[in-house]
Amino acid sequence: MSERRLKYAELAPEGLAKMRELDHYLSTGTGLDGTLLELVRLRASLMNGCEYCIHLHTADLRKKNESAERIAGVAEWRGSELYTKRERAALAWAEAVTDIQEGHASDAKYEAVRAEFTDVETVNLTLVITTINAWNRISIALGSHSSHGSEKVPVER
Numbered sequence: 001m002s003e004r005r006l007k008y009a010e011l012a013p014e015g016l017a018k019m020r021e022l023d024h025y026l027s028t029g030t031g032l033d034g035t036l037l038e039l040v041r042l043r044a045s046l047m048n049g050c051e052y053c054i055h056l057h058t059a060d061l062r063k064k065n066e067s068a069e070r071i072a073g074v075a076e077w078r079g080s081e082l083y084t085k086r087e088r089a090a091l092a093w094a095e096a097v098t099d100i101q102e103g104h105a106s107d108a109k110y111e112a113v114r115a116e117f118t119d120v121e122t123v124n125l126t127l128v129i130t131t132i133n134a135w136n137r138i139s140i141a142l143g144s145h146s147s148h149g150s151e152k153v154p155v156e157r
Helices: 013-028 034-048 051-063 068-079 085-098 107-116 119-142
Strands: none
Touching: 013 034, 013 119, 034 051, 034 068, 034 085, 034 119, 051 068, 051 119, 068 085, 085 107, 085 119, 107 119
């Protein structure tokens, strides 16, 4: 499909404004590191196959001067030493919260995220993950994105 299904921002501006307000709070009012948030958003977007969001969060990471290697490695972060223990816990939690079709987020993954994040940070990180999942689903369902499910991250050379 090459055309947007619905002009959802025009049809439900108040609802999308509230989502943007939540995103703004999560990005500026939680004290969570901006790079960590973008890594989590990129990982969830890769899992969901939202090309628009993959490109958006890849560009945001580039603006934060993240290396091409760290950006490209998000899809296979477990096999990389490029991420801190805190980032690894956040990426694992992003996967657990995003992929709940086979069950709930495990106690082991919860304990791993809790070892790195305070109570409030855990709630805010979970809000970041659920919010990007919502944006992914809106973009995929109502947007103009024709192919999904790619685990590749576009990296400028």
